[in-house]
Amino acid sequence: MLTLPFLREFPDAVRAGLKKRHMPTGLVDEVLAADEQRRKLQAEWDGLAAEVNDLSRRVGELLRSGNAAEAEALKEQVATRKATQAVLSARQQEVEARLDQGLLAIPNMPHASVPEGKTPEDNEVYRAWSGPLPVLPDGARPHWELAESLGIIDFPAGVKLTGSGFPVFRGKGARLQRALINFFLDEARAAGFEEIQPPLMVNADSARGTGQLPDKEGQMYYVEKDDLYLIPTAEVPVTNLFRDVILEEKDFPIRLTGYTPCFRREAGAYGKDVRGLNRVHQFDKVEIVVIEHPDRSYDTLMQMCEHVAGLLDKLELPYRILRLCGGDMGFTSALTFDFEVFSAAQQRWLEVSSVSNFETYQANRLKLRYRHPETKKTQLAHTLNGSALALARIVAALLENHQDDQGIRIPTALHRYTGFERID
RNA sequence: GGAGGAGUGGCAGAGUGGUUGAUUGCAACGGUCUUGAAAACCGUCGUAGGUGCGAGCCUACCGGGGGUUCGAAUCCCUCCUCCUCCGCCA
DSSP states (O other): OOOHHHHHHOHHHHHHHHHHTTOOOHHHHHHHHHHHHHHHHHHHHHHHHHHHHHHHHHHHHHHHTTOHHHHHHHHHHHHHHHHHHHHHHHHHHHHHHHHHHHHHTSOOOOOTTSOOOSSGGGOEEEEOOOSOOOOOOTTOOOHHHHHHHHTSEEHHHHHHHTOTTOOEEOTHHHHHHHHHHHHHHHHHHHTTOEEEOOOSEEOHHHHHHTTOTTTTGGGSOEEGGGTEEEOSSTHHHHHHTTTTOEEEGGGOOEEEEEEEEEEOOOTTOOSGGGTTTTSOSEEEEEEEEEEEOGGGHHHHHHHHHHHHHHHHHHTTOOEEEEEOOTTTSOTTOSEEEEEEEEETTTTEEEEEEEEEEOTTHHHHHHTOEEEOTTTOOEEEOEEEEEEEEEHHHHHHHHHHHTBOSSSEEOOGGGHHHHSOSEEO
16 A cells, blocks of 8 residues: 555645546545544544553552552542543544555556556557467367367366366376476576465465455455465465565565466356456466565566566567556556467467566555665565466467467477477 | 463563563674774664654554553463474375
């Protein structure tokens, strides 16, 4: 969330940011009003607390000198102050609830370079595909048909075991997935990322830290008995490693990567756009996360994009990079680049990666700070992350784009990981 | 899952109801000394909110939450985590 000092100092900037996202701006004044009330109540309460502390000390002194009567009189004075404090606390709780709620409802401020726009159609093509789009043989098929006829993904089996959206990968399909995971992790390690194997379930504090709660509560699977959430992305556990952490400036940048399955409820999503692997409830993903100094986070964002672009090049997939417009950008992001692979068989671009700079928005919730070497003050760090890459859709794109009359050609970069060069 | 013990500042470790945000040691930082370094000595050395131009002052926080009391790190309840023993187990 935004910090209160920022909101207080630049309310117009916040309103402008909300407008760019096509969101109402009324919240700004509500939050500012609540903030002022809260501070007033706090000051009043603090004053009373100071008096109570002082009176209590004097009660102790009086009791030790045997002056019980006077002590009793002071006790009464304490009681009246505490009664007032109780009233103030109740009001403060109410005000704070409003303040928190309002603050949580304000999204991150879009970076200056974020294009104007409301819908995905308004996203800017930041880097178009320069090469030719693949020309597929006659009778080219979408991945769900290919996968079924090659026997590498069993969708009905997943329905039997669990339900819709939980595909079963078999044989070379399973091996291809494992190969991709290892390939992505090795590439990330080569680029300086430390590999993390995090828990696949997190508590509510972690879900709040990266912004899944409260905005995306319905998106996560929840284990009620233990009050835990299945992670929708490795971003949640990996970034939360740095919740309540104060770093030194020399610690930057912190580069982490992690492979995890990801669980998403995707409630209500059915139809042609979600067929096959386009949208599933469980998929595998290698995520990259960077904790960075505010001065360098945008350079780092571009580096992360180049890393993702390099992966797609090695997989020989045609892709384009979009700069998301204000209306399409995620709630917590300041600037997001989406990577889309062209699916020749479906004749559409499929999102396979999203790389974002959250600036201090997540860090504020996480209380992730660093110490300024000169002032010794703590300041919020910047957090970034991106998919590098999301498996299921990459598999879909590989199958569709690399199909020929006989079957599927595996890109050269993967051969040492798969141990086979074709799926026929 | 059952029984017992414990959770204090970066670490170690005091503190069991009254100026204790907290003794002390180590680490860290600044300084004196030194050609330089070490040692020694002096000083600084948690986070956050409020207030003041400022030195500063006020408030909260001793695993989380609640309670008792004029007053809680200290007493009570509850949850969490760790350790020991038993049970179960990939």
